[in-house]
Amino acid sequence: MDLLEKCRAYAWADEVRDAGLYPYYPAFQGAVEGGQAVLDGAEVCMLGSSNYRALSSNLQVVGAAQDAIALYGTSTTGSRLLNGNLDLHEELEADLANYLGFEAALLFSTGYTTNLGVVSCLAGRGDQVYLDEKAHASLIDGARLSAAAGAAVLQFRHNDPDDLARQLATAPTRSALVATEGVFSVEGDLAPVPELVAVCEEYGATLLVDDAHGVGAIGRGRGVIHHFGMGGRVPLMTLSFSTSLASQGGAVLADARTIDYLRHTSRPQIFSSGLSPADTAAAHASLREIRRRADRASDAVAAAEHLRAALDAIGFDVAGSDSPVVPVRFSDQVAVLTAQRVLVDHGIHTSALLPPACQGYQLRIACTAAHTPEVLDAVIGVFAALREDLLSNPRRVA
Structure with missing residues (x-):
């Protein structure tokens, strides 16, 4: 077997593309402004970026x-x-x-x-x-x-x-x-x-x-x-x-x-x-x-706290955190890739992470200073409306 045989045999990305669930290398058009980006000609709420202070278009x-x-x-x-x-x-x-x-x-x-x-x-x-x-x-x-x-x-x-x-x-x-x-x-x-x-x-x-x-x-x-x-x-x-x-x-x-x-x-x-x-x-x-702005509390951390509490309340498995990062856990690869695709189709972009990038399967949500309470409430509304579609085995909520 020559050195490049492993490349020719690699099939995972093609299999995920064929299933319509491939989430990687999305080609955005233009800058992210106000927490919004344009993907495939449609506006999406950008919840996958680490632009925590929303300065990339300042x-x-x-x-x-x-x-x-x-x-x-x-x-x-x-x-x-x-x-x-x-x-x-x-x-x-x-x-x-x-x-x-x-x-x-x-x-x-x-x-x-x-x-x-x-x-x-x-x-x-x-x-x-x-x-x-x-x-x-x-x-x-x-x-x-x-x-x-x-x-x-x-x-x-x-x-x-x-x-x-x-x-x-x-x-x-x-x-x-x-x-x-x-x-x-x-x-x-x-x-x-x-x-x-x-x-x-x-x-x-x-x-x-x-x-x-x-x-x-x-x-x-x-x-x-x-x-x-x-x-x-x-x-x-x-x-x-x-x-x-x-x-x-x-x-x-x-x-x-x-x-x-x-x-x-x-x-x-x-x-x-x-x-x-x-x-x-x-x-x-x-x-x-x-x-x-050093005298101000972090808007990104406050946004993440608001989103984390709301997602937990409606039954999502949300990891604890004191940062702008909100991990949402899923049961397996298909579940997390499906959730990412459903959210993109409804105007929300998140990052799907699989092993070995993380232990388990999760959506990585990152909040920024541009995610106002109004923006986040709209996001929470989408998660709530799509809860059954996003979770194949939804956690019971007391």
């Missing part, structure tokens, strides 16, 4: 990107190490570090390569990496590269500091990296950051919190670390610009010496082109908007 953000293209062009045309470094990059790094309470920051071309570049660069032969069992794929893949370089990679039970402590207590070395998400992108729950900090401090491990889905949405915009009052006690933080910062790219934040080490030794940093001028400027403009 006039200041769009204008900043346009101005950056006019001044700098469309691309950096090279790695930052050599010729692709801009004053825009350094200004954004300084503001991120200042706002989030770290000495320094370093931009990467995507959120994914941020985690890939940080974990694989810091952990190697003689080190240990401990991952929350539900950690993002980018953390897992970074750990795989560390394993290839000789690190031992282990998992601890999801959001279980006691399990982590048991493993660290018998670790052969104190040179250990513990990595978790701040807000878990699939489940929507928050990591127990204070307890993880205590365990890591007791055993001399270094904690990394990937707060891609927390910054901008949690902790008055400063993320999960500040939500729990742990500023200054988490050595490493990563984030993605593709959520609340309404752009593309990512960053790691740490002490200045660690950032300088990563700047000169992380392969995804050294061998990638610098973040484009437009993406950099859009992320920076979004950060300014988030800072400007």
